[in-house]
Amino acid sequence: MALKYSIANSSVRIVMQATAQAGKAVQQVKEYDLYLDIDFDALKFSGKVRIDMSSTGDISLDAVDLEVTVVRANGRSVPFEQHGNVVDIQTGQFSGPLEVDYRGKVSESLTGFYKAPYGDKYVLTTHFEAGHARRLLPCIDHPAYKADFKLTVRTRNDLSVISNMPVESEKKEGNKKTVTFQKTPKMSTYLLYLGIGRFEEDKDRHNKTELYTASVVKPDGRIKTDLAFEAAQKSLEFYEKYFGIPYDLPKLHLIAIPEFAYGAMENWGAITFREILLHADKDTSTSTKKSIAEVIAHEIAHMWFGDLVTMKWWDDLWLNESFATFMAYKVVDWAYPQWKIWQDFVKNSTGGAMARDALKSTHPIEAKVRSPEEIEELFDEISYGKGASVLRMIESYVGPDKFQKGVSSYLKQFRYSNAAGRDLWNHLQQASGVDVSRVMEEWISKVGYPVVKASLSQGKLVLEQERFLLSGSRERQTWPIPVSIMVDGKTQQLLLDKEKAEVRVSNPKSVKVNVERTGFYRVDYRGGELQSLVWASKLSGLDRYGLANDAWAFLCSGNMSWKEYQSLLERFSNEEEFLPAFEVSERLTTLFQIAPRKIVDLSRNYHKSQLSILERKKDENSSLLKGTVAVRLALLDDAYAREAGSKFKNLSTIEPDMKRAAIVGHARSSNDYDGLIEWYNKSTTDEDRLRYLEGLASFKRPDLVRKVQDWAMAGNVKRQDIGRGLLQFATANPDAHAVTWEWFKDNVEKLDKMYEGTATLSAYMRAYISIIGVGRVGEVEKLFSEHKLAGADATLERLKIHDRLAKEITKA
């Protein structure tokens, strides 16, 4: 599953619901033969499932919101009882076919078998991860209970039906048809897929695999899937070679779902996506194109890692997700080298996780879960980003060839079966001869991460570690850190597993620790001599990014003064590399948001100089960054806002990455509320809607922003775009902070309800209320004491860090 663009990570709540087999008889399943008669118009269905299974005693099946009518064991009717989400069937010891007849309704939520509307039409589609297959069929809904699935669907004649496998036969009778699909290989219940509706398909292939994209036809036309096909072909080609195992099914569908809580979902052979992640045309921005390639590669990685080999239980879900996250970047780096995508990985996955994991209110990658809220809170930057970063660190430590060998032999051993994290460590260990288990076990079980303090003393480089916390407090703790050191251009590795280690260096001319930012730790260089040796090194863009990013963390934690940080920024004033230039832009933007008057000149100068550097460049990353820089400049410089806004009337002719700046510039210089609302309503793609929403949140007049917020909450904006969208854009606009805080207070109950059962609101609060709350810490504390909100602790912790920093800067 991909979190990108998600509104909800709630699927994991199921971990708390005891699955039917727990503590009961030993049950085994071989095959489900499922027949569904679906009334598309009345939104209901009747089902018959024939389960080939055995049990040492009475059988228990999972079933949610299904009405079971008859159960037959070996052809004879047997007594059963439905209580809660379980069907108990009195079979005694049993082996053979168990047949269950039942009825159900299409789900109202966005999980199970649900209705995804577009205009006045809809498709029916499934989303089963983690435990929602039981909403369509009685089953043992547990990832380790793998079985073959045979599916037959009867429904309206004029609709297409899509499932994991190709159609085996189709029979028409009157206005109905019956579609039977080929039997799947052995797989987990959460990967089963069914979609019904007026899907239009495009077709292509990769070697023997038939590739399809499916999307609904809307008045404004079909989505354009050329890039999606290309990314899928590249992904399949890469993984088949890397894993040494061909893609297993005869076909693969990429399906665009008009209403989808998640970014994407890896149903085997029938992957579902948000529309924005399959559609690319001439107006698509570089960052959306990157997301398309990355998310498709992520989901296709799951066809092996997740689908072919599945975790034993959901507490290893982080491994599935970390691995798919990590592999996706490998594919994109190979298929689209011009994007230098590892820079995005380090910025988004590693950087995001490091910011989160330096709070006291963090959690280990692998955490035992006690309450449903806790599980939701686990699906965040730590599970995806830190996990993936630790895998990258391990790959760099054992070497990419051995890492690949270990992964491939792991997949071959456990295909069509289940495994746990330690099985993968064992294979990596066998392939490399390195003690991977020890390193991994410590990294996944401990909270937080280290800072390595480096100093020079009598011909030695001294390395010491302790836990890094943004609060500035110190904690003695050690990790086994694979540390990379570059001395005079030569790189060496050591495992720093104690508090302190020394490396002999004789008269070095240059020194750099954590080369290419492969390690999940920060480096604090002590002493002027060592610092000049660092800057004397040949530093890559990743290295320069690392220095800037660590400095920012030290500024926040109080280990670096504002004056020192400012003088470090001077080294980046004419930065030519994408990643460090982006990093400095991000930090100046955060600083502008928390202390606008004090930072406005510094930020303006930097962004103006970046704009002129980027205007000379033609590559896609420069174009992406130029678009971001222009938006930021429009928010702090009225003259530039007018200049950018003057292009608004010719929006269709502007390059895609510059459209946001033209819209924001127009909003800043015109207060054109009605016009922007009209453009918003006329938009036909999600990306355009977000662009206009950004304009609407960027007005100089706070009363207009508040008007937009109320308009949005009245159902005029998709739920998914309120937090990561409206609130995000208003945070970027300091003129709107006071009204946005009032709006948040007025709507806190409604927002909590809107994102109920998900970790979404807490993620938004961490990112945005921690900024908007600067200067009003007491008020935020008061609100959080009156309303119990998940994730309030981390928000307050981050807010206090920003508030302290704002005070330091304002005093200076």
Ligand SMILES: [Zn+2]
């Ligand atoms: Zn995933």
